[in-house]
Amino acid sequence: AQRVTQPEKLLSVFKGAPVELKCNYSYSGSPELFWYVQYSRQRLQLLLRHISRESIKGFTADLNKGETSFHLKKPFAQEEDSAMYYCALSGAYGNKLVFGAGTILRVKS
């Protein structure tokens, strides 16, 4: 079965501090992993995907198959990063996504 675990419901950090949002997954094949973000009063949108190996808004995420993790990191948090973050996994069957429970990131000034 495919499963995504985000252990933290809420992560609160100060502006300028490093951020790490944890994501662990369970999947027997080769997964595609994503981070989606939902800012206040905005629709859910893609932040980044592991296959692109890109940095978006200063965020990066590395797929660690040994630890089955895809943690989202940013070296210096900004207030505008405050949002709900979802880790998601796509397995063998098409484009169906399995989402984690989400982590609220609050960046305090």
Added chain:
Amino acid sequence: DVKVTQSSRYLVKRTGEKVFLECVQDMDHENMFWYRQDPGLGLRLIYFSYDVKMKEKGDIPEGYSVSREKKERFSLILESASTNQTSMYLCASSQLAGAAYEQYFGPGTRLTVT
């Protein structure tokens, strides 16, 4: 610009009513999805469709049905609404091929069943 629209932002219905939630995308996407979003549970897939008139159950299809008569439109139907179906409902669409394709989301419909 990519666009997924949902017919209502807020909806209040009574227990037992039949409820229709509509979703339209203008990107010519093959895949369309309905999720419900609940605090502490994340997004859970109700149904998805990969072509006109094709549908497949997601993880929580009980109490719901869907209809896709045209490529751009995907409807979610609550046959007899119940209070435990009070939730935020999100529609999404994506291209067909490839697991790495982005899903584009609508703004959501907050449904309250009283």
